[in-house]
Structures are given as C-alpha cells and as structure tokens.
Amino acid sequence: MVKRNKNLARLVAGYLFPEINRRKKEFLKKNPDAKIISLGIGNTTEPISSYILNGLHGKVARLGTIEGYSGYGDEQGITELREKIAEKLYKGLVKGDEVFVSDGAKCDIGRLQTMFGNEVTIAVQDPSYPVYVDGSVISGVTGDFDEARGQFADIAYMRCCPENNFFPDLKALPRTDLIYFCSPNNPTGAVATREQLKELVEFARKNHSIIIFDSAYSEYIADPSLPKSIYEIEGAREVAIEVSSFSKPVGFTGVRLGWTVVPDQLKFDDGTPVRNDWNRVMTTIFNGASNISQYGGMAALEEEGLAEMRDKISFYMENARIIKEALKNKGVKIYGGDNAPYVWAQFPGRKSWDVFTEILEKCQIVTTPGSGFGPAGEGFVRFSAFGHREDFVEAVRRLEAW
Numbered sequence: 001m002v003k004r005n006k007n008l009a010r011l012v013a014g015y016l017f018p019e020i021n022r023r024k025k026e027f028l029k030k031n032p033d034a035k036i037i038s039l040g041i042g043n044t045t046e047p048i049s050s051y052i053l054n055g056l057h058g059k060v061a062r063l064g065t066i067e068g069y070s071g072y073g074d075e076q077g078i079t080e081l082r083e084k085i086a087e088k089l090y091k092g093l094v095k096g097d098e099v100f101v102s103d104g105a106k107c108d109i110g111r112l113q114t115m116f117g118n119e120v121t122i123a124v125q126d127p128s129y130p131v132y133v134d135g136s137v138i139s140g141v142t143g144d145f146d147e148a149r150g151q152f153a154d155i156a157y158m159r160c161c162p163e164n165n166f167f168p169d170l171k172a173l174p175r176t177d178l179i180y181f182c183s184p185n186n187p188t189g190a191v192a193t194r195e196q197l198k199e200l201v202e203f204a205r206k207n208h209s210i211i212i213f214d215s216a217y218s219e220y221i222a223d224p225s226l227p228k229s230i231y232e233i234e235g236a237r238e239v240a241i242e243v244s245s246f247s248k249p250v251g252f253t254g255v256r257l258g259w260t261v262v263p264d265q266l267k268f269d270d271g272t273p274v275r276n277d278w279n280r281v282m283t284t285i286f287n288g289a290s291n292i293s294q295y296g297g298m299a300a301l302e303e304e305g306l307a308e309m310r311d312k313i314s315f316y317m318e319n320a321r322i323i324k325e326a327l328k329n330k331g332v333k334i335y336g337g338d339n340a341p342y343v344w345a346q347f348p349g350r351k352s353w354d355v356f357t358e359i360l361e362k363c364q365i366v367t368t369p370g371s372g373f374g375p376a377g378e379g380f381v382r383f384s385a386f387g388h389r390e391d392f393v394e395a396v397r398r399l400e401a402w
C-alpha cells in the first residue's frame with residue numbers, strides 16, 4: 001500500500017465550491033421546480049468575441065497545413081505574445097523575456113509553490129482566493145489547522161475588512177518570506193491604492209520578502225488613479241512576482257491562458273536570480289501553453305481585441321451595478337463592484353452560511369459564503385458579476401421581493 005501524502009490530509013474538508021454545489025443539489029431535490037440563478041462561482045459566461053475568436057480559429061486552421069503546423073514550442077511562450085503582453089498590458093514596465101506564458105494564473109501559483117518549496121513562511125490576505133492557502137498546504141508549509149481560530153498555525157493572515165479599508169495593518173504583521181496579495185481582490189472587490197501598494201512594496205523591501213501579486217482582474221480597474229500592476233510602484237521589480245490571466249478579461253477560463261512576470265532583478269538570498277529557477281521549473285514540469293490559446297491571446301492584444309476586451313468588461317460591470325442597486329435597500333453594507341466583478345455584501349450580526357441559505361431558499365439565488373474565503377469573510381456573501389443579463393434582471397426582481 002502507498003502512504004498518502006500527509007499534507008493532503010491536512011486540507012480543510014469541504015472545499016468551498018463543492019460544498020456550495022452539494023447544498024444547491026440538496027435544495028433542488030426538495031424543490032425540483034426551482035429555477036436557480038447562480039451568482040456564486042467566479043466563472044465567465046459570455047461567448048468569446050469575434051476578433052479574438054478569429055485568432056483561435058486562424059491557428060486551428062493553420063495546424064492543418066504543412067507550413068502552419070507547429071508542435072512543441074518554447075515552454076516560456078511565443079516570443080511575439082510575451083512582447084505584446086509587456087508592451088500592451090505593462091506599457092514597457094516589464095520586458096518580454098520576463099513574461100512567462102502559461103495555461104493560467106492558478107496553475108502558475110501552484111508551480112510557484114513548487115519552486116519555493118516547503119521551508120518558506122507565508123502571509124495571505126484574509127479573506128482570500130483559496131489556492132494561496134490550499135496550494136501551500138499541499139506543499140507542506142502551513143503547520144496544523146487550528147479549529148478554534150479557523151486558520152493554519154504557520155500562516156500569517158492579513159485581515160482585510162471595512163475597518164481597515166481592506167488593506168492590512170502591516171505594522172502588526174510578522175516578517176514572512178512570501179506575501180500573497182490580490183488586487184483587484186477576489187472576493188472583496190477591493191483595489192489597493194498607489195499609496196497602499198507603496199507601503200506593501202516598502203514592507204517587502206525592508207523584510208527581504210517576495211510579493212506574489214495576483215492581478216487577474218487588473219483590466220476591470222476603471223479608475224485611472226488605481227494601479228493595475230505592482231510594477232507601477234517604484235522598487236517593485238526587486239521584490240515582486242506578478243501572476244495574471246486572460247481568463248477574466250476575455251473569457252479564456254476554458255481556453256486557458258495566463259502568464260507570470262519574474263523580473264531580472266528579483267534574487268534569492270544567495271544572489272541567484274529567481275528567474276533562473278522559475279525558468280527551470282517551467283521547462284521541467286510544464287510544456288508550454290496551447291499554441292491555439294496563444295494565438296487567441298495575441299488577437300486579444302491587438303487594437304480590435306483590446307476593444308472587445310473593454311466591451312466584455314463593461315458588460316460584466318453593468319451586471320455588478322445592477323446587483324449593487326438591488327441590494328441597496330436591504331440593510332446590507334455593500335463593498336466592491338466598482339473596479340472588480342465582485343460585490344462583497346455584509347450582513348452584520350449574521351453568519352455567511354445562514355445568509356447563503358436564506359438567499360437560496362427565498363430567492364433561489366446561489367451566492368458564495370464569505371467565510372469560505374477565510375475567517376474575516378464571516379458575515380459576508382459574495383455576489384459575482386459573471387452571468388447573463390436576463391439572469392441579473394430576474395435576480396434583481398427576486399431580491400426586491402425578498
């Protein structure tokens with residue numbers, strides 16, 4: 001018999017989304033005619049727009065020709081795409097050869113955890129996207145789960161709540177090797193200001209820590225004063241890795257395409273570039289993103305593609321506006337939803353799962369209980385702006401009757 005990896009046994013049972021699905025199925029068993037609207041999972045719903053779709057089609061067609069066929073490509077991605085990402089999305093703040101193209105941001109986070117190994121200490125925002133913690137648990141860096149606190153012993157949790165404007169009190173935070181930071185944030189919809197990110201970069205520089213900055217929603221930022229990338233902050237190139245993705249801006253959640261930026265200046269304590277080890281990890285346990293996806297990504301970064309990207313984002317952000325409007329008169333405190341496709345709704349004095357159940361039973365709407373993202377999410381539920389317009393219109397009707 002094979003011994004089970006004990007780290008996997010330490011994962012907290014009932015991963016959030018399977019648990020939501022279980023409760024949804026249970027509800028449907030008792031109410032088979034219910035027409036459930038899901039505003040829960042952060043998955044895109046709208047079809048891929050035509051110019052970007054053509055980029056995908058074009059490569060598919062060329063794969064059937066002698067001249068257009070390509071097999072394995074560079075594991076780091078097609079040079080033209082890497083350069084386009086650097087130029088169009090980072091305005092030259094990073095170089096093409098610092099961009100490593102991949103099959104998605106989540107997958108890159110997992111591989112970063114492999115690269116850093118199990119002897120690092122970490123800090124995460126509370127609440128946060130589950131892979132920072134759960135991936136770290138699988139890598140064996142977290143210590144045991146403390147039931148009473150609802151937290152792992154060896155993780156520093158950075159509480160982000162309305163009282164601190166969703167930005168952690170860094171003075172109270174111990175030094176850690178890695179700091180995971182997501183802005184615009186999933187689940188809270190909060191976006192860190194330039195001043196806040198300066199503070200974070202200073203903190204990392206002082207402590208010789210590395211920030212893993214998740215900017216999967218950066219294109220949702222409408223306010224021009226808010227930074228879209230950590231590299232807009234001076235000094236970030238020495239202390240930050242940025243992971244990002246085509247999933248949310250152009251609906252490539254199923255197509256799969258993302259990237260990670262590792263700047264040349266980022267070094268380990270022995271003076272070796274982090275970039276070298278990342279290159280080694282990517283060429284060893286990853287074999288390159290799909291060439292079809294990469295051609296779709298290149299189309300997305302041409303002028304027509306970027307215009308389609310902006311349209312798609314406006315569509316989802318209108319959903320966010322609609323849902324915020326509906327929640328206005330419900331005795332609920334509403335956060336997010338302005339520069340991020342998530343509305344973070346606080347129900348003071350109530351438990352997230354109770355609110356989830358009530359909204360499911362009374363409105364047949366599935367939300368995401370905030371407590372599933374960390375203890376500081378208790379009392380909140382997350383409404384996602386991803387969905388068809390008619391579902392939002394219907395959801396509003398039901399919420400108004402609630």
Ligand SMILES: *Cc1c(COP(=O)(O)O)cnc(C)c1O
Nearest residue numbers: 104105106129186216245247258
């Ligand atoms: C959706 C999401 C991602 C995207 O992951 P992909 O693997 O690129 O689809 C990354 N980070 C956050 C916070 C997300 O919500």
